[in-house]
Amino acid sequence: MRPHLLLIDALNLIRRIHAAVRAPDESSQVDGAISSTISSLSRALHDSQPTHALVVFDGNPPTWRHELYPDYKSQRKPMPDSLNNRLGDFNNAFLQLGVKTFRRSGLEADDVIASIASKAMGVGVAVTILSTDRSFQQLLAHPSIRLRDHFQKQDHNAETVFRQLGFRPEQLVDYWAMAGNGDIPGVSGVGKQGATRLMLEFGGLEQVFQQGESKGAAGKVCAQKEQALLSQRLATLATGLELGVRLKDLRFG
Known part of the structure; x- marks a missing residue:
């Protein structure tokens, strides 16, 4: 098993x-x-x-x-x-x-x-x-x-x-970087709807940055690039921590 x-x-x-x-x-x-x-x-x-x-x-x-x-x-x-x-x-x-x-x-x-x-x-x-x-x-x-x-x-x-948002789990961190997520600030003036549109149109944060001095939500993200990158970092879960936890020690039953 x-x-x-x-x-x-x-x-x-x-x-x-x-x-x-x-x-x-x-x-x-x-x-x-x-x-x-x-x-x-x-x-x-x-x-x-x-x-x-x-x-x-x-x-x-x-x-x-x-x-x-x-x-x-x-x-x-x-x-x-x-x-x-x-x-x-x-x-x-x-x-x-x-x-x-x-x-x-x-x-x-x-x-x-x-x-x-x-x-x-x-x-x-x-x-x-x-x-x-x-x-x-x-x-x-x-x-x-x-x-x-x-x-x-x-x-x-x-x-x-994908059914809820229209994009994949690996894209969520970029979405939250723009929209915010509870304790994550996101980019001011973008919100969930704006971030969703940007994700569906461009696919990710780096692609939004390539839009330069665009108008609308993309322009706000580019103008607040440092805030977006900070939010991206905060939203990303750490997956490489060395914790000293061994699977055999967690056996249940």
Whole structure:
């Protein structure tokens, strides 16, 4: 049987579940979130039937993205202290479920997951990433990698991206460089519609730069070339991190 690795974006799962829990106080809300998160992960493990699994937490900032762009994630709503102070309890619950966990200061879960997924795919392992974070869609150019939305019970692949946007996963970073993507600033005055038109017309950021002093959205991108290149760099997931993680250590079940 082909090995199958399930990579779980811990805070994406935890924070979405925590926000949906209704409780009389913050402590009870976190207790409910722990219980619901373990139930959700148990269902995901049952549905995916992985041979290997790993839960990945974000490490403490700053990351290399903060060094490039100090305002990175500055607009994001901070995690409640009541939840942040109990992340160790979530970690212990994952371990009790039989799933290894990973966290390292200065590293975002996105980059850790991207690096492990890329290396696993390179040795013939099928990979499922459990997250609703669209930044992972850039990895879907590889047919061995799929993105699972646990809440909608949907799997995403390269065909999903093309159906939604009209271009391929490997083009997404250039799209986000112009349109922005949550914590990625993008180019001022372009937006999603303008970036989509540019991608469909020219195919990529470098081709847009070749338009020189054009009018409209292309002209705005050319005039803000440094901003576009910064956004492109910020949007690109790191796939070559040396983490010391071995597949044999992640065996599940």
